[in-house]
Amino acid sequence: MNEKLDITLTVNGRSHALGVEPRRNLADALRDDLGLTGTHVGCEHGVCGACTVLMDGRPVRSCLTFACQAEGAAIETVEGLADGDRLHPLQQKFWELHGLQCGFCTPGMLMLAAGALRENPDMDDEEIREVMSSNLCRCTGYQNILRAVRAAADVMRAEGAQG
Amino acid sequence: MSWIGRTLPRLEDPALLRGLGRYFADLARGAQAVKFVRSPMAAGVITGIDLPDPEDIRGHIFLARDLEAGGVRPVQAVLDRPDYRRVPHPALAGARVVFTGQAVAMVVAETEALAEDLAEQVFVDIEPEDPVISIGDALAEDARPVHPETPGNVMVEGAMRTPGVDQAFTDAACVVELNLRSQRQTAMPMEGRGGVADYDAASGRVTLYASVQMPHMLRTGLADALAIDEGLLRVVAPDVGGGFGSKMALFPEYVALVWACFRLKRKLAWIEDRRENFLAGSHSRDQIFSVKGAFSAEGRLLAIDGDLRSNVGAYSCYPVTCGVEPLMAFAELPGPYDFAHYGVRSRGITSNTAMMAPYRGVARPMLTLTMEQLMDRAGAKLGIDPVEMRRRNLVTKFPHTSPTGLVFDEASYLEAMEAAVKIADYPAFRARQAEARAGGRYLGIGLAVFSERTGYGTPAFAARKMAIVPGYESVDCEMGPSGQVTLRIGASPHGQGLKTALAQLVADRIGIAPDQIRVIAGDTDATPYGWGSFASRSMVIAGGASQFAADKVADKLRRIAGQLMEVPPETITLGDGLAMAAGTNRSLPIGDLARAIHSQSHRFPEMEPGIRTQGFYDPPGTFSNAAHICEVEVDTQTGGVRIDRFLVVEDAGLLINPMIVDGQIAGGVAQGIANALYEELIYDEYGTLLTSSLADYLPPTCAEIPPIEIHHMETLSPETVTGAKGVGEGGTIGAPAAVVSAIMDALAPFGVEINTIPATPDRIRAALREAKGPAR
Ligand code: FES
Ligand code: FES
Numbered sequence: 038m039n040e041k042l043d044i045t046l047t048v049n050g051r052s053h054a055l056g057v058e059p060r061r062n063l064a065d066a067l068r069d070d071l072g073l074t075g076t077h078v079g080c081e082h083g084v085c086g087a088c089t090v091l092m093d094g095r096p097v098r099s100c101l102t103f104a105c106q107a108e109g110a111a112i113e114t115v116e117g118l119a120d121g122d123r124l125h126p127l128q129q130k131f132w133e134l135h136g137l138q139c140g141f142c143t144p145g146m147l148m149l150a151a152g153a154l155r156e157n158p159d160m161d162d163e164e165i166r167e168v169m170s171s172n173l174c175r176c177t178g179y180q181n182i183l184r185a186v187r188a189a190a191d192v193m194r195a196e197g198a199q200g
Numbered sequence: 201m202s203w204i205g206r207t208l209p210r211l212e213d214p215a216l217l218r219g220l221g222r223y224f225a226d227l228a229r230g231a232q233a234v235k236f237v238r239s240p241m242a243a244g245v246i247t248g249i250d251l252p253d254p255e256d257i258r259g260h261i262f263l264a265r266d267l268e269a270g271g272v273r274p275v276q277a278v279l280d281r282p283d284y285r286r287v288p289h290p291a292l293a294g295a296r297v298v299f300t301g302q303a304v305a306m307v308v309a310e311t312e313a314l315a316e317d318l319a320e321q322v323f324v325d326i327e328p329e330d331p332v333i334s335i336g337d338a339l340a341e342d343a344r345p346v347h348p349e350t351p352g353n354v355m356v357e358g359a360m361r362t363p364g365v366d367q368a369f370t371d372a373a374c375v376v377e378l379n380l381r382s383q384r385q386t387a388m389p390m391e392g393r394g395g396v397a398d399y400d401a402a403s404g405r406v407t408l409y410a411s412v413q414m415p416h417m418l419r420t421g422l423a424d425a426l427a428i429d430e431g432l433l434r435v436v437a438p439d440v441g442g443g444f445g446s447k448m449a450l451f452p453e454y455v456a457l458v459w460a461c462f463r464l465k466r467k468l469a470w471i472e473d474r475r476e477n478f479l480a481g482s483h484s485r486d487q488i489f490s491v492k493g494a495f496s497a498e499g500r501l502l503a504i505d506g507d508l509r510s511n512v513g514a515y516s517c518y519p520v521t522c523g524v525e526p527l528m529a530f531a532e533l534p535g536p537y538d539f540a541h542y543g544v545r546s547r548g549i550t551s552n553t554a555m556m557a558p559y560r561g562v563a564r565p566m567l568t569l570t571m572e573q574l575m576d577r578a579g580a581k582l583g584i585d586p587v588e589m590r591r592r593n594l595v596t597k598f599p600h601t602s603p604t605g606l607v608f609d610e611a612s613y614l615e616a617m618e619a620a621v622k623i624a625d626y627p628a629f630r631a632r633q634a635e636a637r638a639g640g641r642y643l644g645i646g647l648a649v650f651s652e653r654t655g656y657g658t659p660a661f662a663a664r665k666m667a668i669v670p671g672y673e674s675v676d677c678e679m680g681p682s683g684q685v686t687l688r689i690g691a692s693p694h695g696q697g698l699k700t701a702l703a704q705l706v707a708d709r710i711g712i713a714p715d716q717i718r719v720i721a722g723d724t725d726a727t728p729y730g731w732g733s734f735a736s737r738s739m740v741i742a743g744g745a746s747q748f749a750a751d752k753v754a755d756k757l758r759r760i761a762g763q764l765m766e767v768p769p770e771t772i773t774l775g776d777g778l779a780m781a782a783g784t785n786r787s788l789p790i791g792d793l794a795r796a797i798h799s800q801s802h803r804f805p806e807m808e809p810g811i812r813t814q815g816f817y818d819p820p821g822t823f824s825n826a827a828h829i830c831e832v833e834v835d836t837q838t839g840g841v842r843i844d845r846f847l848v849v850e851d852a853g854l855l856i857n858p859m860i861v862d863g864q865i866a867g868g869v870a871q872g873i874a875n876a877l878y879e880e881l882i883y884d885e886y887g888t889l890l891t892s893s894l895a896d897y898l899p900p901t902c903a904e905i906p907p908i909e910i911h912h913m914e915t916l917s918p919e920t921v922t923g924a925k926g927v928g929e930g931g932t933i934g935a936p937a938a939v940v941s942a943i944m945d946a947l948a949p950f951g952v953e954i955n956t957i958p959a960t961p962d963r964i965r966a967a968l969r970e971a972k973g974p975a976r
Contacts, residue, residue, distance in 0.1 A: 060313065074226035075219015077441070079390045080474040084894035087390060115219035128217040132209050135863045139695030140216030141223065141390040141441030170903035173894065175390045175442050176695050177863060178870035178931075179902035 044108045048073065049117030057104045063097075064088045066104035067114060075115040075144045079173070086172030089145040089152075090114050096152035115144035118151065126189040126196070127151055136185035138176035145172050150186045158194055162187060201776070203704040203714055207859040210700040211715065221439040224409045224471075227396045231469035232259075233315040234457055237305040237322045238480065239297035242333065242552040242887020243346070244326035246295060249305065252321040259309030259318050262460060264294030271427050272459050275450055277518040278667035283357040284523070285350045287550070289515040291425070291455040297326060298346060298514040299552050300887050301479030306456045308468060331552045331887040335488055335509050338549045346514065346550045355512055355550045356523045358530035361543035362603060368503030368541045372494035376577045381956045382566050382936075383880035384486035384511070387559040388899055391441020392477040395454055396469045397461035406461050407434040410454060413443040414732030415692055417670065419724050421450040421518055422458055433458070437722035437732075440694030444871070445558030446482045447694070448734050449517040453480075478892040482557030483881060486511035487525065487566050491533075493574040494541075499584045501574070501593050503541030506533065510563070512548040512556040519668040522548045525556060527664050529563035534602045535571045536613040536651045536825060538595045542603035552887045558734065560868060561932040565875055568650040569957070572937040576646075576944065586941070587621050590614075590649055608651065609919045611825045612851045616913055617649045620827035620849040623911065629831065637949065642836055643844070644946025648828045648937035654926025655740025655919075656821025672818035673741040674728035677706070677749035679757075679811040681798035683777075683791030685710065685717040687749070690730010691742035692722040696928065697860040698738050702746050704856055705922065709750035710757070711774030712790055728814070736824070736926030739856065741817050744921040749815030756811050760793045763804065822917040824925040826850040828869070828934040832942040836950075836968060839961030841877055841943055843906045846935075851913040853925035858912070861927050866908045868931020874900050875932070876939035877958050947971070 041056035048071060055070050064081075067073045067090070079087035081100045088099040091113040118125040124132065127147050137143040146169070153160065153168040160168065165186050174182060215221055251261055267290075274288035293304045304324050309315035330344045337343060338353040345351050369375060395410035412418050415435040423430035440447065457470050472481070491506035508529045512522035530546035548556075579589040591614065600608040624645065633643045653660075658671035676688040687706060693699060699721065703714035720726050730742070754774055761779035762769035771782040780787040794811060801809035831845040848865055855861050878898045882890045891897045908931075916923035940954050943964070950971040956963055 058313070065312075068226070069229065072229065073219070074223075075221075077223070077391070078225070079392075079441075080894050082474065082893055082895070085390060115217075119218055124214070124217065132213045132217055135210070135859050137213060137216060138697070138863060138867060139390070139442040140213070140221050140439065143216055144219050147217070166902055170901040173390065173899055173901060175388060175444070175871075175899065176867045178866035178868075178908060179905050180866055180907050181863065183902055 042105050044105050046104065046107055046112060047110070048112045049114060059103065059105060061104045062100055063102040063104045063107050064099035067099060073114050073116055077141055077144055079141065086149060087142050087145040089148045089172065091148055091152045094152060094155055096149045113148070115147055118147060126192040127186065130185040130189040130192065134181050134185040134188060136177065136182045142172060142174040146174065146182055154190055154193060158190065158197065160190060203707045204856050206704065206857065208700060208704060208714060208857055210697045210860070211703060212697060212699055223391055223439045223441055224394055224396050224411050227409050227438065228469035228471065231396055231467040232308050232310055233312040234460065234468050234470040235307050235315040235319040236303040236453060237307065237319050237324065239293065239300060239302045239304055239324065239326065241297060241326050241328055242300045242331040243329040244297055245329065246293065246297060246304070246324060247327050248325040250323040257318065258314060259307060260464065261318070261322060262306045262456070264290060264292040267291050267456065267459060268294070270459060270463065272455060273425050273427060275421065275425050275452060275455065275518045277516040277521040279356060279521045279523050280665040280667055281356065285355045287347045287349050287516060289452060291452040299554050300889060301554060303453060303456065303480065306460060308460060308464065333551055333553060333883050333885060333887050335511050335549055338551045346552055350550050353550050354547050355516060356526055356548040357545065358527050359545040360604065362541045364541040365503050365505055365543035369494045369505065372502055373497035374495040374578055374581050376493045376495065376574050376581065378489065378491045378570060378573055379955055380489045380566065380570055380573065382485045382487045383956065383958060384483050385559065385875055385879050386478065386481065386483050386881055387444035387446035388897065389442030389444060389446060392472045392474060393447065393451060393481055394471040395457055396467065397457050398467045399461050399465045401465065405432050405434060406458055407436060408454070408458055409436045409438055411440050411447055412437050413447045413692055413694060413734050415722055415724050416690060416729050417519055417731060418450055418454065422455060425455045426459055434725045437692050437694065443694050444560040445562070445734055448520065448732070449482055449557040474894060475892045478881070478897065479889055480554060482517065483513060483554045484556055484559035485566065485875070489566055489570050491570050491574070493578060495578045495582065497582065499578060499582050499589050499592050501537055501539040503539065504533065504544065506544040508544060508546035510548050510556065511551050511553065513551060513553045515555045517555050517557040519666065519670065520558060521666060522556060523664055524558050525563045529567055531604045531606060532564060532653060533567045533570065534604060535568060536595050536649060537571060537593045538600065540603060553883055560871055561929045564652070564929070564933040565872060565936045568648060568933050569937040569940060572648050572941055576941055586647055590617055594649065608823050609917055610915050611651065611823050612913050612915045613649055613651070613825050616825055616849045616851050617827040619911065619913065620829050620847055624829045624847055642834045642946040644832050644834065644942040644944065646830045646938045646941025646945055648934040648941065650826065650934050652736065652824040652926070652930040652933055654736035654822055654824050655819055656735070656737070657741060657818035660821050670731040672816055673730045673745045675742065675745040675749045675815040676728050677753055677813045677815065679753055679794050681795050683712065683716065683794040685712065686720060687717060687746060688720045688727045689742050689746065690728050691738040692732040693738060694733060696733065696738065696864065697857065698733065698742065701739055701856045701860055702743060705743055706746055706750040709747060710754050712777050736928035739924050740822065740920050740926050741819060743924055744817035744819060745815040747815065747921055748817060749813045752813035753811055757790060757793050759807065760797050760804065761788055764788060764796065817921065819920055822919045822925045824852045824927055824930055826930050826934055828938040830938040830942040832939065832946055834943055834946040834964065839964035841959065841964070843873065845909070846906050847909045849911045849913065850927065850930060851915050852927040853917045853920065854914060854923035855912060856924060862910050864927050865910055865931045868929060869908045869935045870900065870905045872932040872935020873905060873939060875957060876936040880958055
C-alpha cells in the first residue's frame with residue numbers, strides 16, 4: 038500500500054515528476070509535494086469546495102481526486118490564474134467588491150467560477166448562484182462573491198468581444 | 201483629503217487572491233504529523249490504554265502520564281466568584297473522559313498517513329458512566345455530577361433581583377411567558393484549528409504557528425501550563441481562516457503539541473480534520489431562556505423575571521471562562537429597553553459535551569430573540585402594533601443605566617428603527633401580505649432592535665471577575681528613514697480587514713497614504729502585548745491605540761519640520777505626504793523629515809533620534825445599535841422558509857471603511873440566519889455527536905442567503921477616541937430575532953409560536969400541527 042507510483046502532473050502549464058502513494062489525493066500532492074499551498078483544504082470530504090481546482094478546464098474537488106487520476110490532465114490552480122502582475126478579472130472583481138474576508142474559501146471560489154465561466158460565459162444571475170452554491174464561505178454572506186462573479190463575467194465578455 | 205470614510209480596497213487582498221496567503225498548514229512542510237486519539241464515549245473512567253508493541257511503533261505515542269511526568273499542568277480558567285466551580289482541564293485525559301472526542305493520546309509519526317495508522321492501533325478501555333448531555337439531564341434531581349468539583353452541575357451562576365419585581369407582576373395588565381431554546385451551534389470557520397510547532401536548536405525556543413485569535417494570551421497560557429519561561433515561546437497567528445470567537449480559547453491540543461515539540465526537538469504539525477473540529481472544537485448557544493415579562497395596559501415593560509440556562513459543556517474555556525455566555529446573558533438581557541425591575545438568575549451548566557467558547561454574538565442572539573419576542577407577544581395580547589410597542593419601550597435618553605448597572609452611551613435605537621420601518625414600507629407589505637393570504641400564501645415581516653456592546657476594555661472584563669482580565673491594546677508605531685510607517689499591533693485580525701482600516705486611520709493623522717503604512721500583527725516576537733481580535737473590539741481599541749501612537753509621530757514630524765523651516769511647530773500641517781508651514785508657501789516632504797531625524801540626528805539636539813512611538817488604549821466600552829427587518833414566505837405544507845428581504849439599519853458610529861463595515865454586517869447576518877433556520881449540533885442520549893460533517897451541520901450556501909440591504913446612521917461615540925463603535929457581531933445578534941418574528945407574523949392566522957431555533961421545516965410543521973388555527 039505504501040508503494041509509490043511515478044506520475045507526471047501538469048500544473049499551470051508546467052510538468053512535475055512525482056512519486057506518490059496511490060492513496061494520496063490531489064490536494065495533498067499540490068500542497069505538500071509541489072508547495073502550491075494556494076489550494077486549501079476545508080473538509081476533506083467533498084462538501085466545502087475550498088480545494089476546487091480545474092482539471093482539463095473543469096472544476097473538481099481536489100480532496101476527492103487521487104493524484105494519480107490527474108496524470109496527463111492539465112491542472113490549473115489559483116497560483117496560475119493571474120497573468121503575471123495582472124490579476125485575472127475574477128481576482129480583480131473579488132478585490133474591488135470585497136468578495137473575500139479571511140480568504141480561506143477564496144481560491145476555491147475563484148477556480149469554481151473560472152471553470153464555470155469557461156463553460157458558459159453567458160451565465161445569468163440565477164445560473165451564477167446555482168453554480169456558486171456548491172462552495173461554502175463562512176465570512177462574507179456570499180452576496181459580494183456573487184456580485185464579483187457577475188462583474189467579472191461582464192468584463193471577460195467585453196474583453197472577449199474586443200479581442 | 202481624508203482617508204477615513206472611504207471604500208478603499210483592502211491591502212490584505214492581493215496576496216490572498218493569488219493563493220499567496222500563509223495559513224498555518226501552509227507552513228507544515230517537513231514537519232512530522234501529530235494526531236490525537238479521542239474518546240469514543242461521553243463519560244467514563246479510563247481503565248486501560250492498549251498500545252502496540254514498542255518495536256512496532258514507528259513514531260511516538262504520548263499519554264497523560266507522560267505529560268504529567270514532563271511537568272505539564274492542566275489549563276485552569278479562573279473566575280474569582282464564590283459561585284464559580286473551578287475544574288482543571290488536562291491536556292490529555294488521564295483518569296476519566298468527560299466528552300466524546302476528548303483527546304486521550306497523542307501520536308507523532310513521519311507522515312499524516314502513518315500517524316493515522318498509528319493512532320488506529322491505540323485502544324482506550326473505558327468503564328462508562330451515565331452521560332449527562334442536556335440541560336435537563338444536568339439539572340435533574342438525581343443527576344450525576346459531571347465532575348467531582350461540580351455537585352448540581354452548575355459551574356457558574358449570576359443572579360440579582362430588584363425589590364420591585366414581584367409588585368410589578370402583581371400590578372401588570374399583561375404577563376408574557378416565554379420558554380425559548382437555542383440548539384447547540386458552532387462557529388465552523390472554514391479553516392479548522394491546528395498548529396505547526398518548530399524547534400530552533402540554536403536558541404532552544406519553539407515557535408508555534410497556529411490558527412488563533414489571541415497569540416499573546418495563548419503564549420501566556422501555554423507558558424503557564426508548561427511551566428516554562430514565556431520567552432522560550434513565540435506564537436504566530438499567520439493568515440487565519442476565520443475564527444468568530446471559536447479560536448480565542450487555549451485548547452489542550454496546543455499544550456500537548458508544544459510540549460512534544462520541546463521534547464522531540466522536531467518540527468511538528470497538528471492539522472485537525474473537520475470531524476475533530478465538530479467533536480472537539482468549541483460549541484455555543486445551547487441555551488434555554490425561561491423569561492416572564494410584565495407589561496402595563498399601555499404596553500410599557502415593567503419588569504422581567506427570568507431563569508437563563510446555558511449548557512457550557514465539559515470544561516471552562518481559557519481565558520474567558522464558562523461565564524462568557526451565562527454572565528453576558530445575565531448582564532445584557534435588558535438590551536435597549538427602558539424598564540426598572542429585574543429578577544434574573546443565569547446559570548452555566550456543565551455536561552458531558554464539548555466545551556462552550558464564544559461564538560459571534562455569544563449570548564446576545566438569544567437575549568435579543570427573548571426581548572423581541574416579549575415585545576411582539578405582549579403587543580399581540582394588548583392589541584398594540586409591534587413597532588409601537590418598541591417605540592414605547594426603547595431607551596431614548598443617554599447616558600442610560602440599565603437595571604444591571606450597565607451604562608449605555610449615545611445611540612439611535614428609536615431613530616434606527618424608525619428609519620428601517622420607513623424603508624421597509626410596512627403599509628405596502630401589509631397589503632401584499634393580505635393579498636397573498638387570500639391566495640393561501642403566507643408572508644410575514646419581523647423586526648429586531650438591539651444594542652451591541654463593543655470595544656470594552658479591562659473595566660468590563662474585571663466586572664466579570666476574570667482572573668485574566670483582557671481589554672487594553674498596545675501599538676508601536678515607527679516611521680523609517682524613507683518615511684514609511686510600520687504599525688505593530690497587539691490585536692490579531694483574521695479576515696476583518698483591520699490592517700486596511702488602521703492604515704486609513706493612521707494615514708489621516710500623519711498625512712501620508714495608507715499604502716505607505718505596513719501593519720504587523722499576530723506575532724508575539726514582533727508586536728507589543730495585546731489581547732487579540734474578538735468581541736467587536738479591534739477597530740475601537742486597537743484603533744484608539746493606533747491613533748494615539750500616530751498623533752505622537754505627527755507631533756514629532758511637526759517639531760522636525762518647524763526646526764528645519766524655522767517656524768513654530770504648531771503652524772505645521774501634515775497632508776498629502778508634505779509638512780506645510782501655515783501662511784507660507786513652504787513645505788517639505790515628510791520623507792525628508794524622516795530621513796533627517798535618522799541620518800542627521802546630530803542637527804536635532806533637543807530630540808531623540810528616529811521616530812518611534814507607543815499608544816495604549818483601554819476604553820470603558822460603547823454600544824453599537826441596529827434595527828433588522830426580515831420578510832419571509834413560509835410554505836405551510838413543507839414548513840420551509842424563504843427569506844424575501846433582509847434589511848439592516850446600522851449605527852456603528854464613525855465608519856472608517858464602509859465597504860469593510862458592510863462586509864462584517866452581511867457576514868454576520870448570514871450566520872444569524874443560519875442560527876435561525878439551519879444549523880444545529882445534535883448529540884444523542886449517549887453523547888455521540890450525530891452531526892460531525894459539513895453535510896450534516898447544514899451551513900447555508902449562497903442559495904439560502906438573500907441579499908442584505910444595509911443603511912447607516914453615524915452616532916459618534918463619546919466613549920471612544922475615534923468615534924468608531926465596533927461592528928463585528930451585530931449581524932449575528934439581530935438576525936435570529938428578526939427571522940423568528942417574521943415567521944410568526946406569517947403564521948399568525950394559525951396562532952403558531954416558534955420557541956426553538958433553528959426553526960427547521962420539521963419544527964415549523966410540528967408547530968403548525970399543534971397550533972389551534974383554522975383547518976387547512
Ligand atoms: S476540502 Fe475538498 S471539498 Fe472541502
Ligand atoms: S472569506 Fe472566509 S471563508 Fe470565505
